[in-house]
Amino acid sequence: MPYEFYYWPGIQGRGEFVRLVLEEAGADYVDVARGPRGMSTMMRMIEAADHPPFAPPFLKDGDLIIGQTSAILLYLGARHGLAPKDPAGGLWTQQIQLTIADLVAEAHDTHHPISVGLYYEDQQDEALQRAKDFRQNRIPKFLGWFETILTRNPAGDAHLVGAELSYADLSLFQVIEGLSYAFPKAMTRELRKVPRVAALRDTVAVRPRIQSYLQSPRRIPLNEEGIFRHYPELDG
Amino acid sequence: MPYEFYYWPGIQGRGEFVRLVLEEAGADYVDVARGPRGMSTMMRMIEAADHPPFAPPFLKDGDLIIGQTSAILLYLGARHGLAPKDPAGGLWTQQIQLTIADLVAEAHDTHHPISVGLYYEDQQDEALQRAKDFRQNRIPKFLGWFETILTRNPAGDAHLVGAELSYADLSLFQVIEGLSYAFPKAMTRELRKVPRVAALRDTVAVRPRIQSYLQSPRRIPLNEEGIFRHYPELDG
Numbered sequence: 001m002p003y004e005f006y007y008w009p010g011i012q013g014r015g016e017f018v019r020l021v022l023e024e025a026g027a028d029y030v031d032v033a034r035g036p037r038g039m040s041t042m043m044r045m046i047e048a049a050d051h052p053p054f055a056p057p058f059l060k061d062g063d064l065i066i067g068q069t070s071a072i073l074l075y076l077g078a079r080h081g082l083a084p085k086d087p088a089g090g091l092w093t094q095q096i097q098l099t100i101a102d103l104v105a106e107a108h109d110t111h112h113p114i115s116v117g118l119y120y121e122d123q124q125d126e127a128l129q130r131a132k133d134f135r136q137n138r139i140p141k142f143l144g145w146f147e148t149i150l151t152r153n154p155a156g157d158a159h160l161v162g163a164e165l166s167y168a169d170l171s172l173f174q175v176i177e178g179l180s181y182a183f184p185k186a187m188t189r190e191l192r193k194v195p196r197v198a199a200l201r202d203t204v205a206v207r208p209r210i211q212s213y214l215q216s217p218r219r220i221p222l223n224e225e226g227i228f229r230h231y232p233e234l235d236g
Numbered sequence: 237m238p239y240e241f242y243y244w245p246g247i248q249g250r251g252e253f254v255r256l257v258l259e260e261a262g263a264d265y266v267d268v269a270r271g272p273r274g275m276s277t278m279m280r281m282i283e284a285a286d287h288p289p290f291a292p293p294f295l296k297d298g299d300l301i302i303g304q305t306s307a308i309l310l311y312l313g314a315r316h317g318l319a320p321k322d323p324a325g326g327l328w329t330q331q332i333q334l335t336i337a338d339l340v341a342e343a344h345d346t347h348h349p350i351s352v353g354l355y356y357e358d359q360q361d362e363a364l365q366r367a368k369d370f371r372q373n374r375i376p377k378f379l380g381w382f383e384t385i386l387t388r389n390p391a392g393d394a395h396l397v398g399a400e401l402s403y404a405d406l407s408l409f410q411v412i413e414g415l416s417y418a419f420p421k422a423m424t425r426e427l428r429k430v431p432r433v434a435a436l437r438d439t440v441a442v443r444p445r446i447q448s449y450l451q452s453p454r455r456i457p458l459n460e461e462g463i464f465r466h467y468p469e470l471d472g
Contacts, residue, residue, distance in 0.1 A: 050388050051328050054335045054381050064324050068334040070306070071327055088300050091307055092287050098304040099290045105341060113349050114362065115369035126350065126362050133351035145290050152286050 003029040004060035006042045011226035012178070012219075014069045014104065015057040020170040021073055023213040025080035031218070070097045077167040084162055093161045096149070096168040100175050103142045107179060108227045110134045110234055120231070131234035135186040139179065143194045146172060150196040157196045158203065165207070172197065173204035178228030183235045239265040240296035242278045247462035248414070248455075250305045250340065251293040256406040257309055259449040261316035267454070306333050313403040320398055329397045332385070332404040336411050339378045343415060344463045346370045346470055356467070367470035371422040375415065379430045382408060386432040393432045394439065401443070408433065409440035414464030419471045 003022065007015030009031075022029045033042045033056070045065070046052050053067025059075070066072050074094050077083030083093040113130040114123040146160070155163040160172060176197065180187040191198045204210055213219055222228055241258065243251030245267075258265045268274045269292070281301070282288050289303025295311070302308050310330050313319030319329040346367040350359040382396070391399040396408060412433065416423040427434045440446055449455055458464055 050390060051331075052381075052384060052388070053331070054338075054378075064327075066327055066331065068331045070334055071331045074330070075327060091300075091302055091311060094310070095287075095289070095302065095304045095307045098306055102290075102341075105338075109345065109349075113345075114365045115373070117369065117373055126365075129350045129362075133353065137351070137353055142290075145288075148288060152288070154286060 001062060003027060004032050005029050005057065006032050006045065006060070007057040009034040009038065010220065010223075012174075012222060012228070013057075013226045016174055016220075017069050017100075017167075017171050018057050018059065018072050018076070019218070020174055020210065020213070021076045021080070021082060021167050023218075024165070024170055024207065024209050025076065025082060026209060027076075027080065070094065070101050073097055073167045073171070082165065082167045082170070084164075084166070089161060093166045093168050096160055097171055099142070099145070100168070100171045103138075103175055104178075104227060106134060106138055107175075107182065110182075111229050111231060120229075124233075127231075127234060131183075132236070135183060135236065139183070139186060139190055140193070143190055143197055146197045147194040150200065157199075159200070165204075169200060169204055170210075173201050173210075176201045178222065181222040182228040182230050184230070185235045237298060239263060240268050241265050241293065242268050242281065242296070243293040245270040245274065246456065246459075248410075248458060248464070249293075249462045252410055252456075253305050253336075253403075253407050254293050254295065254308050254312070255454070256410055256446065256449075257312045257316070257318060257403050259454075260401070260406055260443065260445050261312065261318060262445060263312075263316065306330065306337050309333055309403045309407070318401065318403045318406070320400075320402070325397060329402045329404050332396055333407055335378070335381070336404070336407045339374075339411055340414075340463060342370060342374055343411075343418065346418075347465050347467060356465075360469075363467075363470060367419075368472070371419060371472065375419070375422060375426055376429070379426055379433055382433045383430040386436065395436070401440075405436060405440055406446075409437050409446075412437045414458065417458040418464040418466050420466070421471045 005018060005022065007013065032038045042056065049065055051065055053065065057069060057072065058065055058067040059072045066075055077093060078090065083090050110131040111120050111127050112123065113126045120127065149160060150157040153159065159165060160168045224230065239258065241254060243249065269278045278292065285301055287301055289301065293305060293308065294301055294303040295308045302311055313329060314326065319326050347356050347363050348359065349362045349366040356363065385396060386393040389395065395401060396404045460466065
């Protein structure tokens, strides 16, 4: 039985971290909300489930429903060989994922610093301030940490965890893609300072299944409805 | 060998979610940064570890260092019977924890909507707007979700997961305590709408080890340096 994956159609958003794992794993899955009547199916599940997710994305595997991106990757990583089998390695992978999730939340708040219920245009002054701080302080701090853990990886600097690909590598690829779309000037500058991060991004991009996915219609283009939005006034 | 727990001394912050689990478990632990030369020990570990945490809190168990609150609780919950042993129950507990972590991050941003590097006073206008949205929209949405999952719990509404205490219950207690300190007016109003959440908070508060901990000097009082700050102008 294929996995059923649920997320807002039309954006990459947090769901994209799950899609990348499913694609790299070669897993059989249905992207339900992008299909016919998919949105109503998704909303009905949130309404009726014993374990309703707080928000999409969520994954259904048989009777099991899992929400929260990091919990979904914890589950899929263990099932598809995209995390170490030893408990310490599995926790370290999840710890990196949780830090990437923090970065994603901060990236979102650059264009919505006051309220998710207001339009960007209604909080643009505050967004300009928050985005400046994000570019100048937060992006360098997070990228610097990723570079540090690659540098210190006893198994070499090709992957975040050990010597093999993990879901943390896929997620780092995705956050770099998203930030580079949203903040092309800042990221061009900052990526030069973190060569191992940039190299890992390139390694992931040419993995056969990922490359094939990125060129397929299943990959939704980044746009100004999602988490990573290119508003030129927020870059610099 | 006792656990070594590391967090900023002087605040409850994210570290408090870990402290509550250690206390309820009756675990032997040292709150390192509150002891002599503790801060320099903490900073040295972040500087030198193969697996450096991005930020405190982190936990050291023998050679294992775990950062990110939710990952620490995933680890401790399994070791101390504060999460179901079955994989589905363990994931559900973690999913709830991750949603609580999202709420905690949003609570923090009510007083720091622009930058963690600026004082509250330098972003107070924006904080007034963000806090209003948080009180009116986000607190009700999160509390409503907790009430819903208590209501739908097939094992009864006394606990978030199954029929036993889990780390998710302890974390819900803590976030209610923090929000009630920061936003007493709003929380008095909102808690009336979620009687199961309020009852669970009360249940946790009188557990013998928790009650003893709350009355001890180990429990740092909430204050205006932490995540949950009482600025009367942000309440209402």
